[in-house]
Amino acid sequence: MSAILPPAERVWWKEPLDRVELLWIVIALVWCLIMFFMMPYWHVYGQQNLANEAYKTSPEAFAKKADEVIAKYKVREEGPQKIPVVKPPAGSDVYLVARLWSWQPILELEAGKSYRIHLMSMDWLHGFSLQPENINIEVHPGYDHVLTVTPTAPGKFSIICNEYCGINHHTMISPLYVVK
């Protein structure tokens, strides 16, 4: 009789379906399958996908590699804490260190060139959020996450932390420069 009483028909599973339900189920199922296949499709034909490349490593090992890159390609320092700015050659491996509550180094990249950016945290979880592009990636301690990034247009961008990481979470921000 109603949804709060036992079904009136004892053999309810043999009752025929109304056309409206059947039609809707078919339409919804087709749409669900389209949505499902969009994801593999984008891996083949789309430009924006996360790599499946990640390595387990220690904060010390990661920091060491980051320091080597900084020593090699440092062009200047910025801000009151004198954070190094590095300008690595196209195609090279770049290490971006996230820690409470800063990003290091500041990157200066060339538009149209690709870079292998390694993301890792030294302590807690952080969130890599590139603005105003709005690319957002989780940054874990102990997992070196490799992304091949190709900046499209020159300009000043910002990396803000968007995974809550304690009391000064909102101060964790760094510029990222893209030059011609």
Place this chain on the structure above:
Amino acid sequence: MAVNRNFRTCPTTGLVFHEPAEKLMRWNAVVAVVALLVGGVLAIGVLLTRWQAVHLLQADLFYQFLTAHGLNMLVFWIIFFEMAILYFASSTLLRCRLATPALAWAGFWLMVVGALLNNYAVLRGDSSVMFTSYAPMGAHPTFYAGLILFAVGALIACFVFFGTLVVAKAERTYHGSVPLVTFGAITAAIIAVFTIATGAIILIPTLLWSLGLIEHIDSLMYRTIWWGFGHSSQQINVAAHVSVWYAGAAVVFGAKPMSEKVSRTAFLLYIFFLQLASAHHLLADPGLTSNWKIFNTSYAMYLAVLASMVHGLTVPGSIEVAQRLKGYNNGLFEWLRRAPWGNAPFVAVFISIVGFGFLGGISGVMMGTEQLNLIIHNTLYVPGHFHATVVIGTTLAFMGLTYFLIPVLFRRKVAFGNMATWQAYIFGISMSGFSVFMMGAGTLGAPRRHWDISFAGNPFGYEFPATAWLMIALMGIFGVGALVGGAMYLAITVYSVFLGEKIQTPDFATVSAKRGMAPAPQPVAVGATGHGAGVGAWGMVAPGTFVLALVFLTSFVLYYFVNWKYLSTVWPLK
């Protein structure tokens, strides 16, 4: 020990209440509302801080408020209320005695102690770790201990629910299959068992870690398992509030499910596939393959989304059929125009269905798409989405159910006349605006859980687009509306329950357990009813609902591809 078999029949609805079950329902509902009150007060601080024009609280207090707001709303308010629903859907709907009331009380008090302990941990100030408490960010041990106690209590309640089903079957208090609403509640309880087990798997080691007994908790392991608890608990809500939708349609319209087969299969799909969805929180994480992400985030090809789309059609569809059978059979939408727009439970359930589908459902699929997640992850879009699902979907449905339960369960009239109806409109519409503008700000990159997006005083500041600021301001305004709606609910509920006009039930007398065992109530006679034959148009019994469903689908498809278009403009990444 004699089994208490005292029952009371509600004179207006004919529902049968078992005395111990009724008391448990009342207490669970009352504690739930207390948690809602606490969460609501905290919401004021959270909202007025994120609304940058006001920026009320200091950073430490803000993060503390946000942590407690999340826990009291998402966990304590909703789960206490769900326990009341489980007892209602088993003991009351099956007209049977509650199994082991003493154990149920033990579960209840464990939940109360757990909730208090967890709130104490956050109140201390050293556990502002958010609802998610991602290790290696650590909280005070009482934070995890509170959650574990709460979860054990909830698990006990689930088993009391299952036990009650067994009692009903054994004592033959119903014929045939359980009602659809009970079936939905079983779905919720099965998902709850899985959820709580997952919670134990991650929270127990984390508790030991916080006590220094375990050295290391891997952040990726924590997130992977924790979301099996954190997301799955929201799936309990979905199963529960969809049941409440069906119950609402049944109570207000006497609506019969369009097809038991379809609705029950859709619930079954929830059990099979909803759990996988916890993977969609990990789409932007390293160390998991795309194959794993795609299979899981799509709930194995969106089979649980399919289930929600089915419920989204069958609930309004059953209302349409019921209305058409009553004679509102003209055109496509007479049934909707002539719906009881002044009836608070109906309005709440209606806005809940529409808001959950259009705002919560569609946005949820966006976030859960592997690549689209890149432009959404951890932005304000995320809380925008879940305020649409959990607040408009679940909380508003529960509010509607409250207005039905106050007279039935508490035997008091709903106070303040039409205010309950106004409450449903104000809360539903404000919360919809709030969610939409929050998602808008998120689309423009504004982060969630962030004290100050103006980055005042920071040498490396970033200025969000003016539109984002406008969205935040609109979010603030609609948020205040939602707070007003929430306060109205609390005022109506608390006043009605404690001071409301009593409904006299002439035949009612409490029979003490000592005076012997009354016979179990007689099963309901099985009456034959026809399907909605002879109504509708185009060979469909619910053509109006079908048109609305197509409107929904069109918005879904358009918005889905708009997001792909937007994604295609950001930096290439691989």
